[in-house]
Amino acid sequence: DMKVTQMPRYLIKRMGENVLLECGQDMSHETMYWYRQDPGLGLQLIYISYDVDSNSEGDIPKGYRVSRKKREHFSLILDSAKTNQTSVYFCASTQGAGDEQYFGPGTRLTVL
């Protein structure tokens, strides 16, 4: 059963706190992504990972960093969270460019 998981599903943090969002996939996909979804802005690409320790900035990387130490796990880190980082964050994975992306269930992050 091909699956992308995300933890936690809901998170409330105060401005300035650190945030760790975790994503896992069981398909041995090389490429993984982090997106955020905001009303009126659609989905925006934050970071891409091509494999372990091989990451690249997406369209809106400022304020975020990522970590991929195992192929099946991809983490998104917010150092000192800001209120404008309140959003729904989606992780996705794919076997390759031009292939279907599988999305996780999302993490709803609120920064107060």
Next chain:
Amino acid sequence: GEKVEQHESTLSVREGDSAVINCTYTDTASSYFPWYKQEAGKSLHFVIDIRSNVDRKQSQRLIVLLDKKAKRFSLHITATQPEDSAIYFCAASGNNYAQGLTFGLGTRVSVFP
């Protein structure tokens, strides 16, 4: 970079009729055009895609058309059913891994009896 414009923000269709969602893109190098469906409060679910080497693809009640000259692609949902009600996103990408997907803003489709 690539920009994708999704022309209809909302669509309301009678059950059994067809719904058409139109998208345009800017990067002539884009070659992969997937569509995703998002039901209320849920994640995105792939529904159909088309690659630049064809101009039409059908999967059951879904038809995707691609016009490369006009840089336009569209999703046709035929014989709509209540379970088709959702937000549909078009997206585009090239063959370059680094680009990821660029999404449109979504179209909320409502199917009424």
